[in-house]
Amino acid sequence: MSALHKVLVVDDDPVVGKSFSRVLGQKGYVVVTAGNAREALSKVQEGEYDVVFTDIKMPGMSGIELAERLKIERPWTPVVIVTGFGSTANQERARAAGVSSFLEKPLSPEMIEYSVLKALLDAVPAVLPGLAEAVNPEPVEQQNSVNPEPAKQQSNLKKVMLFAAAPFIGLAFIITLPFVGLATLAWLGTQSLFGKASTK
């Protein structure tokens, strides 16, 4: 894919935007993040985006409403719904709004990259029918047909390795959790004390 594609990621959790930036930044995409739907709409007014990823549950306007607004104002922009909570009602509403696809968290780097490619390639025929076939006769299959089996095996191995490492990572987290909790409380307490002192 081209290095000039711009992706807008809308999520009130900044970690999601960072994940997209990390994965897509390495592939040459420009990733812009927005913390809520209003901010996303103003960013879309300011500049053109090739694909928009949005969470459903956000303060104020929901991701579905954002998708509906974008489909009215910019029907050519593909919108992908990303959520940690994929109920069938939400999927139906998202499809009715004309979103490109519906992704459930947790997202792997492969899922992020594949969904951007798919959304971009799906969007081409909508704007210029026939162009997608001329440019890339089997777009998605070609991406996967380079060497699908080793990639799949590597992915499966990674999944099993993560599964096997889980209890040890869990133990490390659980052991450090009380210390992090106490440090956070101490920091909050200090902030509160200094805050009060400075207001006096």
Add this chain to the structure above:
Amino acid sequence: MDKIYINPLPVRIWHWTNAFGFILLIATGLQLRYLDVIQVMPFQTAVQAHNFVGFVLIANFFLWLGFYLFTDKIKVYHPELSPAKYFMASFRQARFYGYGIFKGEPNPHHASAYRKFNALQSMTYQIIMMLVVPIQFFTGLLLWDVARFSSMVEMFGGVRVVDTVHVIFFIFFTGFIFIHPYLASLSHTPWAHFKAMITGYEEVEDE
């Protein structure tokens, strides 16, 4: 209210076999340990029942392991690799259990097919299922036939050490068997999670 398919059939079979099996292991284990205090069944019957149920649960564990290893549901037991995200989610969940739940606040965790556990549950179950349970089965196997596994028992410090580890985890599982149903009752209705583990479908509030 929407429903999502969260507990596939193999998981439900494994869960209920495990639940009843662990109750039987705890009961027969208590009989073996406190022979002078409890006389519910003859010692030999308790030994045979304890061994039999133990092997059933070892087989059941491999059913669980096979299901997760060979399906995409393996993601349920994948760890959170971002410490910041994990600690934030854990504190949010701990705050909910310690305070929010008594004020009627909504649960900060929304279950989905691949994220059915909250941050605290996720790490706890990863440790229990892949560390504590295998160690308990392994020590149980060594104690089942000490003579056959004598060299291995010696390698781990002798019968006393192996037995102590087995009993410590026995105490842990006895506590778990009481805490688990209590935590399972903390849904939008007391029976919602129990129903989900029977039907497979979890009721979730729409966003």
